[in-house]
Each structure stands twice: as C-alpha cells, then as structure tokens.
Amino acid sequence: MLGWTCTELGARQGPGGGRGLVVRWAAPAQALRASSAGGWCQKLDSRRGGSLAPQPGRSEAAAFGMTSCGSRCLWILKMSVLLLALGTVLFMFRSIYVYTESRSDTPQLPHPALAAGMLKLPPEKRVRSLFTYDGIWLFPKNQCKCDDSELQRSYNFEDAYDPSDLPAVKMRRQAEFEHFQRREGLPRPPPVLAQPNLPFGYPVHGVEVMPLHTVPIPGLQFEGPDAPIYEVTLTASLGTLNTLADIPDSVVQGRGQKQLTISTSSQELLNFILQDVTYTSTEYQRHRVDMVTLESSSSVAKFPVIIRLPVMPKLYDPGPERKLRDMVTIATKTFLRPHKFMTMLQSIRKYYPDLTVIVADDSKKPLKINDSHVEYYTMPFGKGWFAGRNLAISQVTTKYVLWVDDDFLFNNKTKIEVLVDVLEKTELDVVGGSVLGNVFQFKLFLEHGENGDCLHRRSGSFRPLDGFPGCVVTSGVVNFFLAHTERLQSVGFDPRLQRVAHSEFFIDGLGSLLVGSCSNVIIGHQPHSPVVDPELAALEKTYNAYRTNTKAQIEFKLALHYFKNHLQCTT
C-alpha cells in the first residue's frame, strides 16, 4: 500500500555531542513512484535493506502529466481524484512523523510538491561504506566497538580487571579523565554557527592573543540598512574591549570594559571605530577561547579569540660544521646482556668513532666501559625496559637521538646520515629504519566512544613520503629510529612498562608524533645463538625469564591501556 516512508540514520551524534535520531519523511505524492522499479521510496519495513536508485526529480509536474484520449483520460481523471483525496488525507497525518534532531536550526518541512525531489538519507549501511578506511568506519558515533574478524583479534580492556573491581575502577578512571579534560579545556564547545545575512564583517577564525596582551581585532565592519542611529555592541567575557580611534564617550561607551557600545548616526564613523577595536586578555590562563559577540538590533555575530601562549621553541645549534657528533646521540638500554651490548658498541665504533652513546643499565652488576664517548647510567635492579628507555633519552643534548636495541649490529648500510636528511627536510618527528629487512610498520586508528576509545591497528603505511622514495608515513615502526629529541622527550617512554612493550610508545605518541619509515637504512641483529661462557649463559637465562610475557604482565598492560589511555578495546 502506498504510505509514508522513512529512513533512519541511526543514533547519529550531533555536533554538540547530543544524540539525535535523524528521521526523514517523504510526502505521499512520491508514493506514486514507489511501484516503479528503482523508485525513490522505500517501504517502511524494508528501510534497512536495498539501495536507492536516485531518479531526477526536478520537473515535478511531469509526474502528473496529462495526455488527451477517451477511456484513458477517464482513468487518469479517476486516478487524479483518488490521489488528490489520498493526498489530502495523508497531508493531515503529516504531523505525526516528527523530525527530531539536536541541531540548532529546525529546518522547515518541505512542501509536498518539493518533496517529490526526494529528501531521504541513505541507510546506515551505505553511509558506512562511504566513510570506511581499512575496514574501519571513521565517522562520529556514540559507541565504538571492536569486532573479531579473520584478520584481527579484538581485546576488551575491561577483561583485564577482576569483575568485582571493575565498578570502582570505572569510577576512578572517570574521575581522572574529568580532571585531565578540565586541564586540557575539553570537551571543546560545539562549533559556533553563523546565521546567513548578518550585516557584519568579522574574523571567522585565527585571532590569537597571549594572556594579558592586547590585539587589534581585524575585519570588523557593519553594513546594515540605513537607519537614523546605528548602535553596535561588542561583548567579551575573558577580556576587555577598546578602540584605538579617539572618539568621545557619547559615541563609544565601555572602553576598557567587557562590553563596548558604539552609537552614531554615521555608518562610516561606526566602521572607522570598528576597524580599530582591540581585545585585551585580562585573565592569566593557559589556554582559553573567548567567544566575542557583535550585536546590532536583532543580528548577532560571534567570533573566537584564542588566548594562549605560543609553544616555546627548544632549538639545538648544529655548530658551524654540522658534525654528526653535534647533531646525533645514540641511546640504548641494556639488561643482563653485557656481551651483546659490547658487541654492538664495537660495531658502532667501526662506522662512527665519536658519536656519543648513552646507555641505561638496570642489571645487577655495573659494567666498566672503556670508551670516552659512552655515558653510562645505572638503575635499580630490574627497574624496567621503558624506564630505562626514558632515562636514556632524558640525557640527550643533541637535536636528534638514534634509538637502538642492545643486540643490534651496525653495518655499512646503517647510514645515520640518511635518516638525518629525512628529518631535516620533512616534518616527521620520528623516522624508522629496517632491522635485517623488517620495518614493522603499523597504522593506528582511533574511534571515540562513550566508554573509552576504540583503537585499531593495521600493518602497513598511510602514504609515501614526499621526496623520499623508499620512505612512507605510518604510526609505528621498529625499534631502530631517529627522532627529534625534544619531541621524543615530550612523549616519553612510560616507566610503568617494565617488561615487554613496544607499541605503547607509539600509542602514547598518537597525535603528537608524525612517524615515517625508510626501508633503505638497515641495521643488523645479533644472532640468538646461546653463549658459551657459563657466567654469561647464566645471565642470559635470567634475562629470558624476565623477557617472557607472563599472564600477569599481559593483564597489566591491558589494564594500563584501559585506565591510562582511556581506551575501551582494540583490534
């Protein structure tokens, strides 16, 4: 039967974060086409299946085309009357279907004649197919999820906790998350929408001011209809307003206050004053956005003033000769494998006799290293893998740091200069190489969700790196990489990760690090063959015990992802 059709997009998240069920309706006049193949409308109970074959709908009148003839005319006449009657009846039922959505504007219900132009949203399945990357639906949603598939296993991080502990853990995580958000100024307020036909010119985006500083506001103007008096009011909340124009108080009121009002009979004078409006930040804060309003009669424009101090540069002088020694430090950590570390050190010295090597050691016995360019640090026994990594990088005084594991082997393909060139010429923060042909590139995708985010990991890269064939952009690489010291230090290696860990660093760096990978810079790896020396063999046995991922350790890492990174699950 002909009837109303509706397509449901599902619980789509509105810009303000509110949930909205988007329902579109179609007027009955379209029902006429329902029966024709590939018609616009879908029956209500078949809304989730099938696809719509769009049809042109501009000449609505054509649908009701009339031709001259005998019985056919009569039939057409009868149909028209029937449709008209039906249309009238159904029109009265129109109000039953509510168009509810959490938007700031309630759009007008389209005119039935117009609706024949077909105003429907495609089913969720089709929207998913439009915005999927590497099989992940990268579109806003309330709830994200991690599904097992043949290619990926999924982990729910909650599983790492004892079910009896979980409610308390959830509460603590929520409290910590809210504290973090408060300090970061999150969640961001919903986007500010400008109405059409505002008689104002104003800056849409990009005015920044340092706390307690003043900036001129560019682009303010008024071009409204002629009036005997023009009155325009500017209002700020985290700062005060003024104008550089030297104007009497009868024209400009509130100079140096949070509200500035200009009243004049001359639109030109008004605009002269507006051109020199200044904003003064009055509160010392770390990062705030002040929405300044600009009003006249019933028109209101809003624009943001971003109050923040710039990032303080931390530059490194490469020196007049740009010696590699002044630009790169090698960093590593060792534990119960002194022979391997010494072998690696020897291999470094074959190619780079004077590069500083920083080594963090949490073994039982300290090493004696006879090398004037080695900086040796001892730690409490077994303090841990990432603690040691964090220690080593904390001591670097050059622009770049090259991370190597203590069992690597430098060879003639291990060209640090190539990696330096990549970082010098691109915007990458980290560039990985290849360990005996293994680049271990992986991409990370994040989906937001109410119970924590969903993190997806896929091997491979996003795109090639411009200007460097053989290099790509990705999210994570192998443990042989050159990095900007300052950025590496700002992300850091979490000392809570004591045993086996790798991708955690890149996950912590998501959003902070731009990571690349070049397969043409290769380092070797010492073989895993057992040692002969009994003392070293004993050490290695202990080492291997520490290196195994026990169940407790795996659960610890999953729980860490749950709490620390506010994640829900991963695939």
Added chain:
Amino acid sequence: MLGWTCTELGARQGPGGGRGLVVRWAAPAQALRASSAGGWCQKLDSRRGGSLAPQPGRSEAAAFGMTSCGSRCLWILKMSVLLLALGTVLFMFRSIYVYTESRSDTPQLPHPALAAGMLKLPPEKRVRSLFTYDGIWLFPKNQCKCDDSELQRSYNFEDAYDPSDLPAVKMRRQAEFEHFQRREGLPRPPPVLAQPNLPFGYPVHGVEVMPLHTVPIPGLQFEGPDAPIYEVTLTASLGTLNTLADIPDSVVQGRGQKQLTISTSSQELLNFILQDVTYTSTEYQRHRVDMVTLESSSSVAKFPVIIRLPVMPKLYDPGPERKLRDMVTIATKTFLRPHKFMTMLQSIRKYYPDLTVIVADDSKKPLKINDSHVEYYTMPFGKGWFAGRNLAISQVTTKYVLWVDDDFLFNNKTKIEVLVDVLEKTELDVVGGSVLGNVFQFKLFLEHGENGDCLHRRSGSFRPLDGFPGCVVTSGVVNFFLAHTERLQSVGFDPRLQRVAHSEFFIDGLGSLLVGSCSNVIIGHQPHSPVVDPELAALEKTYNAYRTNTKAQIEFKLALHYFKNHLQCTT
C-alpha cells in the same frame, strides 16, 4: 597656522604580519577647533606629545552655526567664505596623505563633513599607556626591546657570542627556527575575515576532524534572494566533500571530490542537502587547518576545518584507597653532598615513611642507601644539574612528583597532602611551596619580535588562586613544588644546563605549564655551616667550585637563551 594634522601609530603589525604605517588624516574643517583649548587636532610637529581632550562632535552643523546680527554676521560671513576657500584648496591636497595599511579592505576616505567627527588615532604614547601591564607594553609590534631601568637590568643575548661568530650563529638559528616552525605549522595564517551580508550560514569555529575521518559539517545554509536556479559550490583542499542526502547527480555533483556543487531550483532542497554535507580528511598529517569555501554567485564564505588527532590521555590510577604512596613520588638530585642528602632523607622518613624517593647522583662515588623505598641512579661524573633533574623525573610512575633539593629539611609544616589537594582541585600543572618563608614567585612576559622574542621577568604573581587563600598564580616558583608528572616530563629539564640554573625550566615551560604557589606549605633548609669531617669537607669544597657561576657558564646560558628559545633579550 591651520594645517593638516596626522597622528602616526608607528609600525603597527597588521593581522597578516605585514607592517603598516597607519596614518590618519583630518580634514581642514577641523582646523577651526585647533585653536580652542583641548581641541581635537594636534599640530604635526607636536604629535607625539600632549593628550587629546575629546569633544563631542555629532552636530557638525553646530560648528557652522549662524546667528542674526549686524557686524557679527558680517564677520561670520567673511570667515565662512574664507573657510570655504581654504577647504576647497586643502581638499585638493587630500590625496597627498596616503592611508596605507596591510588590511584586506581599503576603507573609504570619510566625507569632509563626517571628518569633523574627528577620526584620529591617539599617539603611540597614549596607546602604550592603555595596554601596559607591569610596565611592559603588551601590544603587537615589529620590534620589541629590553631597556635598562632602575628596577630591571637588561641583557642582550647576542652579547654572549663572539662578534665574529655572530653572523653565522644568526643564520643557523634562523634555519633551525624555520625547521621548527614548519613542523609546528607556524606562522599561523592570517585571520579569515567574513564579509557582511553573506547569504550563508556556516560554522565559524570549532569543526574538528581526525586525519582520515569524516565529520558532518553543521550549520550550512543558504538564504539568498529568489532565483530561478540556485548553484552553491563547496571547495576543500585537504579533504573531500559529500552529502548524506540521497540526491541524483543532476542536483549534486562532485560527491567524494574536493569540490561539491549543488544546483537546484528549490532553495529548500538546497538547504536540505547542505544540512548533511560531510568533510572527509584525506591526508594523514599531524595538525592542519583546511579553509573550506562556500560560494554562490559572487558571495564567498570561508570556514576552517581543523584536522588533528586529540591528545592521548595519560591517566594514573590512584588506587582504591588513594594512598599518598600511590599518588606522589619524591624526586631529587645530589652531587658531592651525601651527608646533606642523608639528612634530608631522614627528615622525609619522619613524616612519610613509605613514599618512594628517587635520587639521581652524578658524584664520583656511589652511595649505599639502606632504604627499601629509595630508587638510586648513578650518572657519569658531573654530568650536571638539569640532566640529573631530568633523569629523576623520567623514572616517576605516580600521578604527582614532589621536587626537593638535596639540602632541604622536612618538618611538620611540610604537608604534601595540601599541595596534592591544590592540584587535584584546580587546573594548575605545578604548585610551589615555601622554603623557610621564601616563595620566590616570578612572572614571565613575552613580547614577539623579528630578531627573537623579548622576555621580561617580574617578581610576584598574577592573581590569587580561586578556592585557595594563601595561593596565587604565577610563572615560576622555588625548587620545592608538586607537579603533574606527565606535564613535568613533557616540558623536562634541559640536560644542557650543567651548573647553576633555575628559571630556565619555567621559561621552557611557558605556555605549557600553569604554575601556582602556596606560601602555607613550608619546608626547611639545612644550614650552610661547614662540616667537621675532613672527607666531607673536601667534597664540599669541590662542590662549591662547581656551584660557582663562572663567566663562561654565564655566557653559555645567555647563548642558550639566544639560540634555543629564540630570544633577543630579557629584563
């Protein structure tokens, strides 16, 4: 003599960063008032002095008021004729004074009658007085400077270099600075200005999308004059556009492309389509802003889409009982003063028996510390003060870290819990206490300049801290403070600073750290009395030698500010 007047604001930096000499001109009709006391105009050669006493100027006609009478009338008539003639002559000279400024709109020269309303900018001196804080002019300028005054000494950081080295150093610094800017997406593009009366609704600020993700663009609408056909084009550059509305290709073209065009005869249909426009980021990048344009006939609106990944949270679980031991770690560094460190450790244990104490030691001989809650780290001899600080904080696994110097003394006023409470309840990143009554609070102000920034330091605080009487907000504090570990680690202590250093940490943290200070949490300080024990006395003597700021060290620190922080000078 009556003549043109102009006020020069100086080399004011326009929003796009361009320099502009702002010159305002005043029509000669104003000259009439020049002679009256406190008149609007200023003679050209006295433009930098004096102040303007604004006078109401709306009823321009009043200036030319006529009254009926005999000889007076004649005088008035003569003056009027003279003025008219003068006005005509000077009007022709109007074009000589050019209104040049790097703005996107060239404002119209006001009508002479209007100009009597006095459109002048105050002299620089007055602008300075408007926007000065603590004696520093916090307003955009091309060149900042540091002047000696009775209260402040100034340092030019270039003086730290050999004049013969300086040109090469400048070039290297500029190269490093440009690399840094490229990676940070600086300088920011000039503010985007919206023209008045655009027939569009659109988001002004706040649409964010993660790289490779899709977001719906809220608030798009068109409300223009009626037309037979409406054609609206959206153009992006770092992503593609689409619409969720199921519409045929004859109406919407370019779906999934960088340019989306909607052509329809129905404004309602147009708006339905616009309501569901989506933006898909197509490039994997760290932080970009895509200016999307929205055009129809001759109207163009632009709005920003910010492409970035969110900051990955790094939360710490306080545990079900919120034990202080699970929330706070004490960190310190020691060098050639083992007795002082041990004394301090004993004083800690009197009040906090189980808090973890992390100590970095770059002395010659390692200590033996019999305390199961002390983590002891050794470093290369004399590696340095800030290197040791960076090492110690790199090992912290709790939410907060309390920094103490190795010669402090805990007492019953040293209430760590109070500092924890301050950080838990506010947005501060760091809160300092008092060392025997000394809070050492100082504020930092930054002015941008072409040859590097000017940094100003003033003692005291910005404002009280809401909710905590006895606490204030400032930029720097004494070396007794509690900090958010994650944020402290992200700023870090620069290991290049080997000897005496303090404020460098807070300077590096400018913009990243919100710092507070509470005078009611007090720690003691061990007296400077010399030790009896000869071995310790020898150590102390060596220590004092390292502790002195040699000329070379002072120059090193000034040079570091010059290069690393891109500063020009300081007061």
